[in-house]
Amino acid sequence: MIDNFKDLEKICKSCTKCDLCKTRKNVVFGIGTPKTKIMFIGEGPGEQEDIQGEPFVGRAGKLLDKLLYAVDLDRNKNIYITNIVKCRPPFNRDPSEDEQNNCIDYLRNQTKLINPKIIVCLGRIASAKIINPNIKITREHGIFVEKKGIFMMPMLHPAAILRNQNLMEAALKDFITLRKKIKEVCPEVYDN
16 A cells, blocks of 8 residues: 555556556546545546546536536545546446456555545446446436445446436436535535
8 A cells, every 4th residue: 555645646657557558648547635535436537538647627527527516516626536447448448347456456545545535436337346336327326325434426427418418407416415415524625
């Protein structure tokens, strides 16, 4: 276990544990404040994330930022965003089980250093890996589960909302539920 973010990021950025290292432009480690109590976890970088080296910067990221803003959250101020895998799977395919397993220790280390009170899993892949392998995201999104003292919530992935605008209302409700939980368990997130 690495005990600081700078060293962990340096090690992660030189990773060659799987073949994703051969096709990546950038390792997408994460963004935000490690001093927060709120983590957002996606499945893996897309094309724009790979180019820019930052999670959720494409169209889905812009939508995520709007949803965050609606509940007074900001990737640069009071949350931390990362992914299960840190390198883009070719053609934006789902990361394989092996790729997820090769990368999971980086995520575990990030989580240990942040010590979050709330984890939000964006989409089916992240929710299945972190919360429940049999999760049904369309039925279980927005419902908190407590594991080892951490409140975890599966959410619809912003890319899914872009594909189906009818999901926007449900997504907004999930963010409102998240805001209520933050005010209940870690109101200091809103002190900035």
